Amino acid sequence: MTAIERITFSKAINAGLRRALETDPKVLLMGEDIGTLGGVFRVTDGLQKDFGADRVVDTPLAESGIVGTAIGLALRGYRSVLEIQFDGFIFPAFNQITTQLAKMSYRTRGRVNLPIVIRVPYGGGIGAVEHHSESPEALFAHTAGLRVISPASPADAFVMIQQAVASPDPVLFFEPKSRYWDKGDVDLSITITPDDDGLASGAVVPMDKARVARAGTDLTLAAYGASVSTALKAAETAAADGISIEVVDLRTISPLDAQTLIDSVRKTGRCVVVHEAPVFYGAGGEIAARVTEACFFHLQAPVLRVGGFHTPYPVNKIEKDYLPNLDRVLDAVDRAMTF
Structure with missing residues (x-):
């Protein structure tokens, strides 16, 4: 049974994050202004109200600290979804991402996984300036140990954010901010968890498939x-x-x-x-x-x-x-x- 709704790209991500929070108590959201404000682009709107400030956490303006905290939480079994407010703000966390997050599984021969998602609103087309309109995906794709994905439709955004949260690997989730207001049909009945990736049933396309x-x-x-x-x-x-x-x-x-x-x-x-x-x-x-x-x-x-x-x-x-x-x-x- 499907539940098709026509919603915007940003609402699709919001719905995917809500589903992940509902199905796994170990999922946390962290970022600057993501709680009360709901994020600069309102992608996390309403989530702190419904899940509480201990699961949807407003952080200080310190991207390196946000990623470092998430790494520590991952070592204790949590799955953190981090929002970098704008693409160009990710560079203060570049060291944490490329030298710690990307390499921990390899360094421990697979004994330690860091299931962390870093959401990055990226790209131009919204009338912003440098540091707010960057496209730094190649820098992270060049770093072994990171998954780098970028959905193009609301339907993919809803499913792929859930797949990213369920993945045992660190994922850079690049969101084309100029498409936040694009609308599309989304099957809201799809639920992805670490124990059920939906692939066996054919309900979804693998995250790494074009x-x-x-x-x-x-x-x-x-x-x-x-x-x-x-x-x-x-x-x-x-x-x-x-x-x-x-x-x-x-x-x-x-x-x-x-x-x-x-x-x-x-x-x-x-x-x-x-x-x-x-x-x-x-x-x-x-x-x-x-x-x-x-x-x-x-x-x-x-x-x-x-x-x-x-x-x-x-x-x-x-x-x-x-x-x-x-x-x-x-x-x-x-x-x-x-x-």
Whole structure:
């Protein structure tokens, strides 16, 4: 039995966190202003009221302290979900995340797990400035021991936040803040726990599995997070010119489901990778290399990348020129199709 509701992306995350709090008393939420205020984007609205201040904890403005406290709690059996208020604020906790959180399981040969989720509202498109519009996912994907995921739809947001909480591994959960107000159909009957991941019943897609968001035959557009919506719009626009684009929503940046993407590119013969982060040393470089290695004899054009520029995030008046918009994606599609 399903319970489909049409809700926003932010409400979907809220509902997923509520479900995790309801089903596991060891789940805690921590972050700056997440309790009484409900978070800057109101993603945790109402949760402290319903579950109490000892499970939805307003913390000091100290990201390193938030992550360090969560590591200690994990050693005592708790599952903490941390909110980093804005993407650029994660850097004070970079040492805790990359030298402690990411390595504890490896260091102890699997005897110690740290099931911690770090929620990161990231990316541009809301008229903010640097430190509030960063896309630092490649820094964490480069660090072994961390799962790095970014849902693109309310349905995925609801399920994947539960999967992240249930995972025995530390998870960086990057939330495209420009999509918080997008609406979609969500099956609110789905419950994910550490003991029941929903995979056996086929109720959900694995957290580390990509999905084909739109089928096509001429070119593959690979994207994640906020860029999936842009890729779908590009596919719709290109269809009017007779170009059939397949859109692959990667969903997980690390580990990367390369096989789904490779299968798509072997069919279409062309690939364009889109993300908001700077192209220079971005996740798209790894994706392009994987595709080129596996699809060399299938490719009819070089793998192209569209993303941010190699500069600090600009002032909000010109962010539209920085972000990979519809025109820039379609330009890459045209260039790939001319080969």
